[in-house]
Amino acid sequence: MHIIDRRLNPGGKSFANRQRFLRRARAQVRKAVREASSSRSIKDAGKGGEISIPTGGVHEPHLHRSREGGVRDYVLPGNKKYIEGDTIPRPEQGGGQGSQASDSGEGEDEFRFALSDEEYLDLYLEDLELPDLAKRQVAGAKAVLWRQAGYSVSGPPSRISVPRTLRHSMSRRIALKRPKADEINALRAEIEKLEREGGHFDELQTLRTQLEQYLARSKRIPYIDPVDVRYRRLESNPKPIARAVMFCLMDVSGSMNEHMKDLAKRFYSLLYLFLNRRYEHVDVVFIRHTHEAQEVDEQTFFYSRETGGTVVSTALFKMAEIVRDRYPVDQWNIYAAQASDGDNTSSDNAVVLAQLKDVILPICQYYAYVEVGMDDEDDHPGAGEPSTNLWRAYRRVAVDAPFAMRKVRHRRDIYPVFRELFARRPEGVAAEGG
Amino acid sequence: MTTLAGSQLLYKGPDWDFDLIRRVHDACGEIGIGEMGLDPYPNQIEVITVEQMLDAYASTGMPLFYRHWSFGKEFARNEALYRKGYQGLAYEIVINSNPCLVYIMEENSATMQTLVIAHAGYGHSHFFKNNYVFKQWTDADGILDYLEFARNFIAKCEDRYGQEEVERMLDAAHALQSHGVHRFPRKRMADLRSEQKREEERRLHGEQLFNDLWRTVPVGKRKRNKDEDERRKALLGLPEENLLYFLEKTAPRLAPWQREILRVVRLINQYFYPQRQTKVMNEGCATYVHHRIMNRLHEKGQIDDGAFLEFIHSHTSVVMQPGFDDRRYGGINPYALGFAMCCDIERVCNEPTDEDREWMPDIAGSGDAYGALRDIWANYRDESFVSQYMSPRVIRDFGLFRIVDDEEQEEMNVAAIHDERGYRKIRRALSKHYDIAYRDPDIQIVDVDLAGDRKLILTHRVMDGIVLEEKDAEKVLQHVADLWGYDVKLVEQDDSGNVRAEHSASPRRPFM
Numbered sequence: 013m014h015i016i017d018r019r020l021n022p023g024g025k026s027f028a029n030r031q032r033f034l035r036r037a038r039a040q041v042r043k044a045v046r047e048a049s050s051s052r053s054i055k056d057a058g059k060g061g062e063i064s065i066p067t068g069g070v071h072e073p074h075l076h077r078s079r080e081g082g083v084r085d086y087v088l089p090g091n092k093k094y095i096e097g098d099t100i101p102r103p104e105q106g107g108g109q110g111s112q113a114s115d116s117g118e119g120e121d122e123f124r125f126a127l128s129d130e131e132y133l134d135l136y137l138e139d140l141e142l143p144d145l146a147k148r149q150v151a152g153a154k155a156v157l158w159r160q161a162g163y164s165v166s167g168p169p170s171r172i173s174v175p176r177t178l179r180h181s182m183s184r185r186i187a188l189k190r191p192k193a194d195e196i197n198a199l200r201a202e203i204e205k206l207e208r209e210g211g212h213f214d215e216l217q218t219l220r221t222q223l224e225q226y227l228a229r230s231k232r233i234p235y236i237d238p239v240d241v242r243y244r245r246l247e248s249n250p251k252p253i254a255r256a257v258m259f260c261l262m263d264v265s266g267s268m269n270e271h272m273k274d275l276a277k278r279f280y281s282l283l284y285l286f287l288n289r290r291y292e293h294v295d296v297v298f299i300r301h302t303h304e305a306q307e308v309d310e311q312t313f314f315y316s317r318e319t320g321g322t323v324v325s326t327a328l329f330k331m332a333e334i335v336r337d338r339y340p341v342d343q344w345n346i347y348a349a350q351a352s353d354g355d356n357t358s359s360d361n362a363v364v365l366a367q368l369k370d371v372i373l374p375i376c377q378y379y380a381y382v383e384v385g386m387d388d389e390d391d392h393p394g395a396g397e398p399s400t401n402l403w404r405a406y407r408r409v410a411v412d413a414p415f416a417m418r419k420v421r422h423r424r425d426i427y428p429v430f431r432e433l434f435a436r437r438p439e440g441v442a443a444e445g446g
Numbered sequence: 447m448t449t450l451a452g453s454q455l456l457y458k459g460p461d462w463d464f465d466l467i468r469r470v471h472d473a474c475g476e477i478g479i480g481e482m483g484l485d486p487y488p489n490q491i492e493v494i495t496v497e498q499m500l501d502a503y504a505s506t507g508m509p510l511f512y513r514h515w516s517f518g519k520e521f522a523r524n525e526a527l528y529r530k531g532y533q534g535l536a537y538e539i540v541i542n543s544n545p546c547l548v549y550i551m552e553e554n555s556a557t558m559q560t561l562v563i564a565h566a567g568y569g570h571s572h573f574f575k576n577n578y579v580f581k582q583w584t585d586a587d588g589i590l591d592y593l594e595f596a597r598n599f600i601a602k603c604e605d606r607y608g609q610e611e612v613e614r615m616l617d618a619a620h621a622l623q624s625h626g627v628h629r630f631p632r633k634r635m636a637d638l639r640s641e642q643k644r645e646e647e648r649r650l651h652g653e654q655l656f657n658d659l660w661r662t663v664p665v666g667k668r669k670r671n672k673d674e675d676e677r678r679k680a681l682l683g684l685p686e687e688n689l690l691y692f693l694e695k696t697a698p699r700l701a702p703w704q705r706e707i708l709r710v711v712r713l714i715n716q717y718f719y720p721q722r723q724t725k726v727m728n729e730g731c732a733t734y735v736h737h738r739i740m741n742r743l744h745e746k747g748q749i750d751d752g753a754f755l756e757f758i759h760s761h762t763s764v765v766m767q768p769g770f771d772d773r774r775y776g777g778i779n780p781y782a783l784g785f786a787m788c789c790d791i792e793r794v795c796n797e798p799t800d801e802d803r804e805w806m807p808d809i810a811g812s813g814d815a816y817g818a819l820r821d822i823w824a825n826y827r828d829e830s831f832v833s834q835y836m837s838p839r840v841i842r843d844f845g846l847f848r849i850v851d852d853e854e855q856e857e858m859n860v861a862a863i864h865d866e867r868g869y870r871k872i873r874r875a876l877s878k879h880y881d882i883a884y885r886d887p888d889i890q891i892v893d894v895d896l897a898g899d900r901k902l903i904l905t906h907r908v909m910d911g912i913v914l915e916e917k918d919a920e921k922v923l924q925h926v927a928d929l930w931g932y933d934v935k936l937v938e939q940d941d942s943g944n945v946r947a948e949h950s951a952s953p954r955r956p957f958m
Contacts, residue, residue: 025501033518073921082912084851090769091847099857125522
């Protein structure tokens with residue numbers, strides 16, 4: 013009897029199968045993930061969880077008898093009152109009798125299972141990207157590209173170049189006249205032959221001495237000497253990476269009610285999640301504004317409360333200022349996302365427009381505006397244009413500018429709108445304005 | 447752990463270590479092999495975690511398996527059920543191999559480990575080694591090597607021909623796997639030498655009987671067509687019920703690696719075929735054995751009362767049989783039925799009643815219960831086991847009754863209950879339930895139109911007026927068509943020759 017402790021064996025044996033399964037059911041899983049996420053709280057936006065998909069796509073058919081019709085025969089335990097000849101009304105569904113209980117998933121409409129955080133996010137954020145990530149820069153030492161660059165005499169064993177090493181060994185062996193194995197064998201054979209046939213003593217003696225010399229020589233001159241060994245050498249090259257900064261501008265003034273703030277925060281948490289996950293080198297700058305703008309950290313941006321009047325231009329000025337100070341335009345890809353209820357002090361509209369057109373848009377790769385509205389407003393997407401101050405002002409932004417605007421009224425709209433704004437699109441096609 | 451010296455106890459409390467497992471294994475062996483006369487494979491006990499158990503579940507319990515999405519699906523399903531607490535995990539998994547692999551979970555208490563070792567390491571292991579169906583169909587020495595080969599082979603195919611192609615092939619093969627077993631040992635193809643010898647004998651015989659007179663006897667017109675038909679069928683080995691086998695050997699357009707994949711699926715499925723035939727007996731045997739061993743350990747003072755109570759608790763929940771009207775009812779529990787029948791056989795051997803003497807005269811009062819059980823475990827499968835050894839007593843205890851549900855009747859009819867007139871009927875009906883040949887639809891390949899469009903013709907012998915589930919049948923038939931490469935037709939026919947349904951399919955993306 014043997015006891016083997018397998019507990020320390022590497023886990024995840026089913027990983028490959030699971031991936032195959034997810035790939036197989038990809039379309040359905042993706043749909044389910046999107047549906048599931050509309051009802052989640054902000055904090056859980058990126059968590060895994062249980063989803064259910066229709067069994068259709070992952071059904072495994074096999075030949076079996078139908079569950080209906082014909083003459084059927086059951087043997088059941090636990091008889092208490094029936095006697096032979098009794099009749100019993102049929103249970104409602106054919107499957108009511110346990111003896112034909114489902115064993116194959118047949119008859120289930122839904123297949124429920126849990127996704128890990130990782131898988132969930134992957135599916136959730138699939139096909140999204142920052143548009144026009146063009147400015148590439150050599151930045152930091154983090155991104156390096158290793159390239160094969162010749163051979164060296166030192167290195168790790170895993171990088172030994174066998175052909176090179178043997179080539180060196182061969183030339184050394186030839187140069188130093190190391191006897192070949194064939195020669196030694198031939199000599200041996202000859203000696204043996206002479207011994208067997210009782211050959212001439214002197215001749216035998218000469219051969220023997222020669223063999224001894226050969227053996228001694230081949231012992232002295234190794235087949236492979238440390239000087240022969242060559243390693244494949246790698247050289248590191250810094251790799252240009254795209255550096256990007258995302259400005260999140262949020263209106264937190266008094267006109268924004270809880271619902272709107274919730275929507276805006278949801279939008280940004282999605283954005284934040286997306287950037288963090290997809291891009292290693294993306295800075296995120298949070299700016300919130302009332303009648304004055306402030307740069308804040310993530311925690312404050314998402315969780316603190318503030319109230320006041322509304323002057324949108326302050327945020328734009330703040331952004332321009334930060335860009336000037338920290339993000340040289342020639343080195344950074346600059347993005348901005350703005351969320352607001354569309355309210356603005358009317359006198360400010362012209363300023364906003366001018367600032368946007370003349371300063372912000374020229375330095376931006378992409379500018380997205382999301383207008384949050386009330387759930388109960390009667391106009392819904394497509395039915396008509398919202399007519400807030402800001403919306404009207406932004407309408408005048410040139411269509412060919414890298415600018416997009418969308419309206420969000422309900423939690424369930426956020427993800428679709430987000431996707432529209434950041435969907436992967438063919439090269440060169442800019443997002444069209446709303 | 448030698449602090450227990452002085453008392454005979456194997457352990458105290460719930461904690462266990464490897465030394466304890468060894469002692470328990472040996473103590474169980476003393477009873478199992480020494481007293482009960484079991485003959486198990488040597489055991490290899492492997493300790494695993496919950497996650498590894500779920501992994502094992504996904505690959506039908508085997509420690510290694512080729513890759514396919516359906517196993518990932520199975521894993522996801524079990525994991526979800528387990529996480530939500532709908533389903534506990536088995537305490538063990540046992541593999542029919544030599545040595546017998548017993549997986550035990552690290553969470554188990556010392557008592558549970560003892561129970562598991564007795565159950566799997568002695569009960570199942572004995573059954574695997576001695577039962578005739580297993581002996582006939584499975585190669586316990588070779589299965590792990592074969593699975594290793596299968597996994598590597600399929601991985602290699604994926605590298606060479608692409609994951610998608612291989613997956614499609616496996617999908618098709620899996621769809622047919624319930625019809626990919628040989629139910630009977632086949633006639634072996636004669637090798638050249640014996641063929642030659644037979645030919646020689648035949649010629650000699652012909653020479654001896656030669657009479658020129660026969661040449662002058664007028665010959666009637668030959669039924670050319672019928673001969674042709676039969677010749678063709680004989681050449682193709684038709685009719686053939688092993689669909690995978692037929693396609694592997696005969697499908698005209700498959701590449702060698704595709705045939706090999708069909709073969710892999712077929713052989714692995716063949717390995718599991720005995721398990722499907724002996725569910726009740728296998729579990730009955732293991733449950734009976736662990737029950738005996740645990741009782742004896744307690745009697746000998748090797749486990750304490752606390753441990754024994756823990757055992758009783760878990761044992762009773764395993765062998766519980768809810769009634770048909772109970773919410774928990776999910777069919778007849780093979781553990782319950784198997785255990786009850788084994789205990790009943792023991793009773794019949796030792797303290798038979800008049801009824802038992804009449805029903806089972808061979809073993810009633812023989813006094814050698816272990817001998818009788820060993821013989822039964824070796825020579826029966828579920829179907830024959832039930833039809834031979836289910837006594838009226840068990841039928842009464844379970845309150846079994848038989849219901850006939852005829853589509854044409856208004857209501858279902860109670861055909862038999864546990865009374866004098868019903869025993870045999872119930873026994874026969876239940877035995878039929880465990881007959882795999884009856885449970886799986888009878889589908890055969892009957893003909894190929896070799897001269898025409900190579901259409902493959904299958905029939906389903908419809909029994910009791912139950913046809914195939916249509917949607918699934920069409921999907922499976924599509925797979926058959928893709929494998930065969932030409933049109934296929936499935937005719938559902940009952941015994942009086944009425945065609946109940948017909949399906950046909952043309953290849954959409956034939957394998958080639």
